[in-house]
Amino acid sequence: MDFNFIPLAFGEAISPTTAAYALATIGLVVHFGFTGLVNFGQAGFMAIGGYAFVVTSLQFHWPLPFAILATIVCSVIFAFLLGLPTLRLRADYLSIVTIAAAEIVRLSVKTPELTGLTGGATGLNGGAEDFQALNPFPNGQYLGPLHMTASDLWAAICGWALVLLACLLVWALMRSPWGRIVKGIREDEDAVRALGKNVFSYKMQALVLGGVLGGLAGALFILPRSLQPDNYGTQLTFFLYTIMLLGGATTIFGPLLGAAIFWVVLSLSDGLLSLAVTNHILPITSTQQGPIRFIIVGLALMLLVIFRPQGILGKKAEVFFRA
């Protein structure tokens, strides 16, 4: 039996994809964990970011800094589009609008009329070329048994640096009076309004911040792969929710830990299942094996919210005193 998949699965913990998931989840923590905005469309922010990055650099030949700037600007615009009509309403309206908007983005970029720009249903290849041109590592395999390529290593280093930067930013915000206001809004926005704070403005700021983190995560996500519209389906948002609840919804480092565990478990169960299938231990086919690992993820999420609703890094009291 081949157990090569085990070190590779643990290698997933530091892969650039995991960094992208962690970054998008930090955005979600700003929305859901700290401000109480139920955003079910973080995949939409990732799609906006990914497309803004790839389309500007590949189709418009913008240099890398401008492509990154475009990613940020497009995420900000998307956040305003979602927030302006909904943030004055009750919390549930935002979740309805965001889940729909994310699907609108995914289906819009797939339309044949936009194929010249977005690549249609097949997506776009080579969005990371400008980024990889800056790669200081020579070709080869790195990190021993992980067999990481030079381009993956470069993407992972930049990705995790960005994640740590985002952690620092969110930490600095949440210990400040600004953070106190958004946490107050999560608890009861009318009370905060009665104390003279412009609740709408703070909710918008939080939505923009989390959205920009989601957009940058979208750009980070396509570095090791091509841009595919169907990567940004609703399931992506729910993976991010799983990661967030796993790590702890009101923690700074929860998303990092959650993303690492999520990907390691996903790859490990995939490896174990394929081992079991090829050796005829389990009575299932290899096509059934793919969905089964997501069933395992779903089951794990259910057990998690029942037995440890505060997540791995969260405080138990926070669940106890939730109104």
Add this chain to the structure above:
Amino acid sequence: MPKTDVNELIAGPVAPGVPKKNPIVVADGVTRSFGGFTAVNVEHVEIPANAITALIGPNGAGKTTFFNLLTGFDKPNEGRWTFLGQQQYGVPAHKVARRGMVRTFQLTKALNLLSVIDNMLLGAPQRAGERFFASLVPSIWRQQEESLTEKADELLKKFKLDAKREDFAGSLSGGQRKLLEMARALMSDPKMVMLDEPMAGVNPALTQSLLGHILDLKKEGMTVLFVEHDMHVVREIADWVIVMAEGRIVAEGSPDTVMDDPAVIEAYLGAHHDTDLGDVRGQQEIAKDMESDLIKHEIEEEIEEEAADGR
């Protein structure tokens, strides 16, 4: 704190909408209807400055809706009102609070997952560290934060919540939450405090201390408007009483005399349309609700007479 004499408050004969010598709020033609139902229809009312005014009335009289309108939490269909001489129609709730009119809620809104001290600091009108980019640089806001923390600690001590400083507000008892909500409102040095049923669900021991705190507000020069159902409380601390029924102001007066006003009796009778008024016991129930000594006395006499007749 002695009560302010009625003659020092009003500038005219006692009647609904009587002008005040020194009004802080003047409202005209304020109406609010939900569908076909008119919840508030106030022609004219003035609230005296630096006094404690009670807003009473049977359930569904529109007291809380009127509160919501004055504080910007709800928009009227029509109407104009001023606060400290400034037009305040259409001003959003957070700006109303910044002008110095702060409120509490009928259902206490403690921010459960924030510590008691964070609840207090949230009440302060802190400008520096509340901006997105400024909040990232602690040197901009640290000094202000420290002086506000000092102020918050003083208030917590006064409200006997200092032992709970670091606890989640969600761990406080109902009465302590009321105290916290009031203390938090005081962080902004308001000019007028609006309390929506401050005594609801508070045990008798805490009621006394809450009453003391309300009297202190007046001593410190603030104006208090509060909604209350407990007439003992109203008698004890209010300088002036405004009675609402079916959305309108039906009577105003000093707490000692207002409950004997025929309009008030009618208003409370209207709210008790399902009690049997043919029966003296039914009448007694209403009298009890109104806390009107005059009526209670009359009914008690009647009961005595009946008892004598029966013999």
